[in-house]
Amino acid sequence: MHPLVLERPRDLSAALSFGAQAGRNDAPVEYIAGGTDMVQLLQEYVRRPDRLVSLAGILDDGIEIGPQGLRLGAAATMAEVAAHQAVVEQFPLISQALLNSASPQVRNQATMGGNLLQRTRCPYFRDIGYEACNKRAPGSGCAALDGENRWHAVLGTSDDCIAVHPSDLAVALVALDASVELRGTGGDRSVPLSDLHRLPRDTPHLEAVLEPGEVITAITVPATTAGLRSHYLKVRDRASFEFAVVSAAVAIETDGARIRQARVALGGVGTKPWRLPNVETALAGADFEPAVLRQAAALAAEGTRGRGHNDFKIELMQRAIVRAVEIAGARR
Amino acid sequence: MPGAISPALAQVAGAATPPLDVSLRINGTEHRLSLDPRTTLLDALREHLHLTGSKKGCGLGQCGACTVFMDGMRVKACLSLAALAQGRDIKTIEGLAQGDELHPLQTAFIERDAFQCGYCTSGQIMAGVACISEGHAGSPQEIREWMSGNLCRCGAYDHIVAAIQDAAAVSGSTQGG
Numbered sequence: 001m002h003p004l005v006l007e008r009p010r011d012l013s014a015a016l017s018f019g020a021q022a023g024r025n026d027a028p029v030e031y032i033a034g035g036t037d038m039v040q041l042l043q044e045y046v047r048r049p050d051r052l053v054s055l056a057g058i059l060d061d062g063i064e065i066g067p068q069g070l071r072l073g074a075a076a077t078m079a080e081v082a083a084h085q086a087v088v089e090q091f092p093l094i095s096q097a098l099l100n101s102a103s104p105q106v107r108n109q110a111t112m113g114g115n116l117l118q119r120t121r122c123p124y125f126r127d128i129g130y131e132a133c134n135k136r137a138p139g140s141g142c143a144a145l146d147g148e149n150r151w152h153a154v155l156g157t158s159d160d161c162i163a164v165h166p167s168d169l170a171v172a173l174v175a176l177d178a179s180v181e182l183r184g185t186g187g188d189r190s191v192p193l194s195d196l197h198r199l200p201r202d203t204p205h206l207e208a209v210l211e212p213g214e215v216i217t218a219i220t221v222p223a224t225t226a227g228l229r230s231h232y233l234k235v236r237d238r239a240s241f242e243f244a245v246v247s248a249a250v251a252i253e254t255d256g257a258r259i260r261q262a263r264v265a266l267g268g269v270g271t272k273p274w275r276l277p278n279v280e281t282a283l284a285g286a287d288f289e290p291a292v293l294r295q296a297a298a299l300a301a302e303g304t305r306g307r308g309h310n311d312f313k314i315e316l317m318q319r320a321i322v323r324a325v326e327i328a329g330a331r332r
Numbered sequence: 333m334p335g336a337i338s339p340a341l342a343q344v345a346g347a348a349t350p351p352l353d354v355s356l357r358i359n360g361t362e363h364r365l366s367l368d369p370r371t372t373l374l375d376a377l378r379e380h381l382h383l384t385g386s387k388k389g390c391g392l393g394q395c396g397a398c399t400v401f402m403d404g405m406r407v408k409a410c411l412s413l414a415a416l417a418q419g420r421d422i423k424t425i426e427g428l429a430q431g432d433e434l435h436p437l438q439t440a441f442i443e444r445d446a447f448q449c450g451y452c453t454s455g456q457i458m459a460g461v462a463c464i465s466e467g468h469a470g471s472p473q474e475i476r477e478w479m480s481g482n483l484c485r486c487g488a489y490d491h492i493v494a495a496i497q498d499a500a501a502v503s504g505s506t507q508g509g
Contacts, residue, residue: 003349006369006415032413039372039411040392052369056416079405103481104466105459106393108405109412240480 002048012058016185016213020053023117023208025136031055031215033075034111036102037118045128046119046136059113060217065090069223074113074216078102078169081112091221093230093251097172100234103241113216116170116180116196117208120163121243122152134160135204150309151245154317156271157305161204164268165197166243171267172232174275175249176225184214193219197272225263228253229331233324235268235316244268246317250324252283259286262325266300269317276300279321288329290322297321354415358383359427367414374398376414377424385425385454389483396482399455399462400424406462408481425454428461436502437461440495448486456482460496469500 009015021027030049032038033056041047060073065086072081081087082098102110110118124130124143132141144152144162152162170193178193191209198206210216230251236242247267253260262283266274282296297318304314351366356373358381365380374391377383377400389395391410398409401423428435437460440446447453459482463469468478475493484492 001370004369005349006352006413008415008418032416035413035416036393036408036411039413042370043391054416057419103393103396104462104468104478105396105399105406105408105481106411108402109407240477 001042002045002050004042004049005051007051007053008056009053009058012055012183012215012217013185015053015055015058016183016215018051018053019212020051021210021212022215023206023210025119025205025207026138029053033059033114034077034109035114036106036110037114041119041126044126046126055113055215059111059215061111063087067223068220069226070094070221072112072219072221074218075111078107078110078112078115079104082107090226091176093172093176093228093232093249094169094221096230096232097168097234097247097249100232100247101168112169112219115167116173116193116216116219118167119207121166122163123148125163135163135200135207138203138205145307148309149307151243152307152310153271154269154304154306154310154313155266155274156199157307158200158202158204158271160202161200161271162307163200163204163271165270165272166267167273168232168234168244168247168267170197170273171247171265172249173219173221174273175230175251175263175265176221177263178219178221180216181218181220182210182214183217184211186211188217190220193273194275200271225251228263229328231324231328231331233320233327235320246313246320248317248320248324250321250328252325252328254329257287259283259288259325259329264300264321264325266317266321269304269313276321278302283325288326290326293322293325294318297325352415355418356381356414356422357420358422359424365414369413369415371414372410373400373412373414373417373422374409376417377409383424383426387451387454389451389455394483395452395455396459397452397455399458399482401458401462406459425458428457435461437464437495437499440498441492444491444495444498445488446491446495447484447488452482452484452486456484456492460492460499463496464500464503469496472497 020029020031029051032052059075061075062073064071082095088095132143153164228251234247244267249265251263262280264276278299286292387397389397393408393411400409402420463478
C-alpha cells in the first residue's frame with residue numbers, strides 16, 4: 001500500500017472540507033467507507049491516494065419507505081438492505097440483485113454508496129504489472145482491446161476502454177428509475193442514477209460525475225416502481241460469489257396476459273449500468289409468446305460491439321432478457 | 333510481469349507514514365496500539381496483538397480465512413483498516429470457546445473431520461457460526477450458498493457442511509455472534 005494519511009473526521013461537513021474526489025482514478029484525496037473495494041485496490045497499488053478520508057460513522061445508514069418511495073442511506077450495508085422487510089416485499093429486484101452479489105462477509109461491510117462507485121473487475125485495470133490501462137494510467141492504452149476480453153463490455157465502449165461496470169445493485173436500481181442524492185460543500189443535489197456514471201469515451205479514468213468533496217448521501221427509488229413483478233437474472237461462471245458475465249434486471253406491469261410497461265437493464269455487458277428503452281418500447285403491449293419476447297430482446301443488440309472473446313455476450317444477453325421477462329411474468 | 337511490484341514502488345511503500353493511536357476492543361478486552369494507518373485489522377490482530385488464529389490467505393477478501401465478527405456480524409478482517417475498526421466490538425476465533433469448553437461448531441468440526449491442512453478452518457468456523465445464527469443453515473444447499481465467502485483448497489467442503497448442520501441441530505447453544 002502506498003503511504004497515506006488517514007483522516008477520521010467527526011462529522012460530514014468536516015469530511016467534505018478535505019475536497020476528496022470520488023469516481024476518478026487519479027485523485028490524491030479519496031473517501032473510504034465500507035472499504036471492501038478500496039482496500040483491495042490500495043493493496044494492489046491500483047489506487048495511490050496521499051490521503052484517505054473516512055466516512056465511517058458519519059453517513060446516514062437508514063432505510064426508509066414512505067409515500068415518495070424508498071430511501072437508502074449511503075452507509076446502509078448490502079446485507080441490511082437485502083434483508084429489509086419493505087425492500088424484500090416492495091422492491092424485491094433490489095434484494096435479489098444484492099443477494100446475488102459478493103459474499104456474506106462483504107455484504108456485511110460494503111455500503112450502498114461504495115457499491116455504486118466500486119471499480120471494474122477488468123484484470124488489466126487491477127494488475128499494475130500491465131502497463132497499458134487508460135482507466136488506471138490515462139494515455140497508456142488499453143490492453144483488453146486485443147487481449148483476454150471475454151469479460152469485457154459490448155455496450156458503451158470506446159477505443160480507449162471496454163471495462164464493464166461490475167455492480168449488480170446499480171443494474172437493478174437503474175431499471176427502477178433510482179436517483180442518488182449528493183452533498184458537497186456547495187449544497188445538495190439529486191442526480192438520476194443513469195447519469196451518475198460516465199461513458200469511458202477518451203477519459204475512462206473519470207468514472208462518475210461527482211465534484212471534488214461531493215459524496216453520495218442516499219439512493220432514492222420512486223414509489224411508482226414499488227410492487228412490480230420483477231426478476232434479476234445473473235449468469236456467471238460460478239454458482240455463487242462471482243461477478244456477472246451477463247445479468248438482466250426486469251420489472252413489468254401486466255394487463256391481463258399482456259405486458260403494459262416493462263423496465264429492462266443489463267449488467268456485465270456495459271461500461272455503465274445499461275437501460276434498454278428500445279427493448280422496453282417493444283415489450284409494451286406484448287404477450288408472453290416466446291417469439292414476441294425474442295423479437296423485442298433482439299433490439300438489445302443495437303449498438304453493440306464485440307471484441308472477439310466477448311462476442312457471445314451479444315446473443316447471451318438477449319436470451320437473458322427473455323428468460324428474466326418470462327420469470328417475472330410468472331410471479332404473483 | 334503481471335503482478336510484479338517494481339522495486340521503486342516497493343521502496344515507496346516502505347516509507348514511513350505518521351502513526352495513528354488506535355483503540356481496539358478484541359474479545360472483550362481493550363487494546364491501545366500505535367499503528368501505521370495502512371494496517372489492516374487482520375495485520376493488527378496477527379502482527380501487533382499476536383492473535384494468529386485469524387489467517388491471511390489472499391489478503392484481498394476472496395478466501396475468507398480472516399473472517400471475524402464486528403459488532404456481531406461476520407466480516408473479512410483483511411478488507412478493514414484497523415484504525416476504522418475503533419469503537420467496534422471485535423470477536424476472533426480465540427474468543428469463541430468458553431474457557432475449556434469449545435463452541436458446538438468447533439466440536440462438530442473435530443467430530444466431522446471438517447479440515448485437512450487447517451489453514452481455512454478458523455475462518456470457516458467463524459463464518460459457520462454466523463451462518464447458523466443468521467438462520468441460513470436450513471439445508472446443505474443453503475449452507476453452501478451462505479458459506480460461499482470461504483474457500484477450502486483441501487476440498488473439505490462436504491464435511492464442513494455436515495459440521496454446520498450438526499451444530500445447527502443443537503441451536504440455541506449456537507447463537508455465537
